[in-house]
Amino acid sequence: MTNLLILLAMPEPVRNQYRARMQARFPELNVALVDHHSKAGPHIAEADALLTFAPMLSDQVLQSAKRLKWVQALGTGVDNLIDRPCLREDVVVTNVHGIHGPPVSEAAIAAMLALARNLPRAVRLQEKRQWQRFPAQLLHNKTVGIFGIGAIAEALAPRCKIFGMRVIGISSVPRELPDFDRMHASTELTEVAGELDFFVLLTPLTDKTRNSIDAKVFAAMKPGAFLVNLARGGVVDEGALVEALRNGRIAGAALDVFVEEPLPGDHPFWSMDNVIITTHQGGFCDVYIDHAWPTVETNMRCFLNGDIGSMINVVPH
Secondary structure, eight states: OEEEEEEOOSOHHHHHHHHHHHHHHOTTEEEEEESSGGGOHHHHTTOSEEEEOGGGOOHHHHHHOTTOOEEEESSSOOTTTTTOTTSOTTSEEEOOTTSOHHHHHHHHHHHHHHHHTTHHHHHHHHHHTOOOOOOOOOSTTOEEEEESOSHHHHHHHHHHHHTTOEEEEEESSOOOOTTOSEEEEGGGHHHHHTTOSEEEEOOOOOTTTTTOBOHHHHHHSOTTOEEEEOSOGGGBOHHHHHHHHHTTSSSEEEESOOSSSSOOTTOGGGGOTTEEEOOSOTTOOTTHHHHHHHHHHHHHHHHHTTOGGGOSSBOOO
């Protein structure tokens, strides 16, 4: 029998959906389910396949996976997986690239609106039962820069246009795309940063992008500009961001991802009035499993049939 381990640090009803669908569709599978990498021990040594999100992994899980042949990542990003030396070269890695356009682009719009309208201030006033009025900023006629041009950015750009925004793309491979007013190379980042009212990060975490949003970038931005990070925490130099926020170098930030997750309780971000924190929620939505399932089901069928060559969204490593 083929052994599948599902490792998902998510609410129990969500975890159970994945197990239930797997067992219903592939009754020949022996499915184990755990909610944290520290609980994988009793199952991982016998696992032939692993279903998880890459950020939920640890070295110990991969080192103990002696029979592992395939990892199905439930996100697009596979950092914290393919960059781990303990991942054997013969293990096939697949992701669910292409499903995150709607949820993450909506998260970006929500973040920009929350920052522009200072919703955290409104919530704090509500908690104090204080009636104060203050002017909101508009997205209309503002300039948004999107760093990392893939499927999510292509979904976000037209949504920004609906709000009357000017859209600038920043990419390692600049190219003309609909709904982008201009496209710039990543090497031009500091030159472009000064034009932006909102700066949305969507780029994958790689050696080149790690800490690429640093003190130089913040120094180049407008004092009234906002940062939105829906990429990976490691893309941003968090120490430099803390200083930029404290010193008014930028106006505020909406942060969904962090270098260390969960974000430690003593981190300065928690107590900053000009920071909105969400808990890696960008792509997490009520229909996520419906979007991911076609890829997962196709790949599991191929895996069980020994047809590795027909698996989709294979990630080289």
